[in-house]
Amino acid sequence: MKNITSLLVVLLFFAMNNISVRGQSLKISASPNRVYTAIDIPFDRIATIKPKSTSETTSKYWTIGCETVDRDYTIYDEYKEYLSPLGFRKARFQAGWAKTEKQKGIYNFDWIDKIVDDMASRNMELWMELSYGNPIYPGGGGYDLGAGLPVSEEALKAWDKWVETMVTRYKGKIHEWEIWNEPDLRSVKHEITDDEPEHRAKADANSPEGLAMFNLRTAKIIKRIDPEAKIAGLAIVRLEKLEYIEKYLQVFKENNSLDLLEWISFHGYPYNPDDMYTKLGVEDNLKKARELVASYSPNLKLRQGESGCPSEYPVKHHALRNYNWTELTQAKWFLRRMMGDMGNDIPDASVFCIMDMTYLYKAGTPEQYKFYNRFGLLRADSVKQVEKIKQSYYAVQNVISAFDQPLVRVKDAKCKVKAANEITSYVYKNKENGKKVIVMWDGTQIPADSYKTQKATVSIENSGFTDPVWIDLLSGRVYKISSSSWKRVGNSETFEVPVYDSPVLITDRNTILTQEYKKCQD
Structure with missing residues (x-):
């Protein structure tokens, strides 16, 4: 009897705390009270926003981030059932060169084929980011965030071949591409202590000029295979670095290739999401960046490609770390960022991301250790399964439904x-x-x-x-x-x-x- 009572107590705890039994999907609530609030409003409550799934929504103001599957920090099959009820019609995804080509010249696209087809079955489009490097090639670039670009002749030829194979394989299924991710995050030059040619090449690769040449060669491959494809370049993490942006654009201009790009993508993680539009060290940095981009091409647009917020304090690495975030402040942050991007006419702005990520810090070194990056709308457990549906999931779901109209x-x-x-x-x-x-x-x-x-x-x-x-x-x-x-x-x-x-x-x-x-x- 005591054992039965103990079991009931445990089950009650799991139910009250919205925690799943491992291997089972949590039920997504449709209750009018699905989001707790203690707000005191002097009016009569009469209704609740009704969620819309991807089979109902038509607007595409925002993109949901489904990144890091390429490095196994998240598992697509664990969160895919939560995508359709959110209502997003587009997702950003990372292609994973190193995950696809583990032996030189041999590709395994099975993992990504399944995801591309599954997304399509959910009435969702993919914005595919081409990254990162591949360690099987000497000089093949880094494998993770802040990585250096491929620099050796062998690695660059292998990159070209992989890109060509990717675009050919998914032509007609993927229409939007992005090249690399946050190349300005960590200056490779800071790691150079000598004048060895190989080391200097690594330093130059992540310079704006080096990045531009890498983007240029990649964009030409994409457009040759699929002339209708749309491409985002730069993927810069610091929008206020106007000099970096200008040097990058100058290379495209000198090569008469600005028409290859549809967007200049940027990221941003201010503690106050509203600072993205007016501060970050430069007054009106968004306005200045937009004017700079337009001065090179009136058809080139800015696109916010990645931006999010943690839901709890123990995020000790990466953006917005060491701050007392909660599920409530995360939800508010997402809503303000979504509304701010829309109000500043930023198309297809990203919500980063669908699922908490299990990162390896200092991967590949004796000091490496695992930590949880709690940026997701869904909370992950120790085996990367959904442990909880966060407050932000339902809040973002409300926005997608409310703004699903031609505004x-x-x-x-x-x-x-x-x-x-x-x-x-x-x-x-x-x-x-x-x-x-x-x-x-x-x-x-x-x-x-x-x-x-x-x-x-x-x-x-x-x-x-x-x-x-x-x-x-x-x-x-x-x-x-x-x-x-x-x-x-x-x-x-x-x-x-x-x-x-x-x-x-x-x-x-x-x-x-x-x-x-x-x-x-x-």
Whole structure:
């Protein structure tokens, strides 16, 4: 009897903490209360955002990150069932030269074939990143993050052959490519202490000019095989490094090859996601980078290729380390980054990433050890299976559903938001029915681990609102704005509503797909 009681206690603990039994998928909640919130709103709750799967969504404002399978830091089969319910129609993926070619000239594409086909079955497109190097070739480049590029003649020829084989194999299935990942992360030059030609080649490879030549040779192969392919170059981690970007672009210009590139991709991991658009050491760095890129080609666009946030403190390496992150602050961070990218007209912006990663620090050395990079919407256990669905998963799911409509930003909208802190806000209009959506949040600080709100006065002209609601994107909860908090004078309307450091919406109720909520569901 005692053993049975103990077993029941253990099972109850697992159920209450949303923890899976190993090898079993967790059930994705569709409950109107699927995201916990302690927010206090002075309006009546009437509905909840209804999630949309990839079989229902049509918009492609964002991309979900499905990286690191190439190095076995994540396992695709462990998280694939969680992709469709999120609603993303596009995923960023890493091709893994070293995983595919473990013996010279012999390719094993089985692992990636299955993923490409599975993604297609889920109504998802792939943005495929070509990386990293391959240690079976002398001078073949590094195998992991911050790695040096291939430099030897043998390795470069092998790279060319692998790229050609990849693009030929997946022509018609993959239409978007990216070349390498974060080449500026760690300067290889710092490791050079002599003038040996091989060492100097390694130093030059990760220079902007060396990277440009490597990207150029790769882009030419892609376009020769698939002229309709779209290519992202650079994949820089520090957007404020304008000199690096310019030297890179200059090489393409001198070779009359700027038309090979569709995007210049960049990453970014500021502690305050809103700093990405105005700070990071350079005032208005996004604006300056955009102007620089446009000065070389008006058709070349910036694309945010990787950006995310951990969900807990013990992340001691990589971006945003050594900070007291929580599931709540991670969820807020993702929402603010998604809304910030959209508000700054950055297409196909990435949400990094679907699943926590199990990294090897100082891989291949006697000091190597395993650590968990908790950037995922899903929490991984020690064997890389899904242990928990995080708060951020459902919050991001809410955004994908709410913004699954043909929206355009109203750049000249006459809308003002006044509160104790400066409030970031954008106005969108549905191109088909003219319905408007106001999104706003307090972006002055790093997301806080609290639900504290402040009062805001929102004024807008020609909104067209007839049944306005206030929506918390974090929880997906929809509240009817009371008549005492909504005033109309002529073509101008004023709302007295709460705001906080996570995005909220004002829009008409029928603008967004919702499911009715009743108090008895609490």
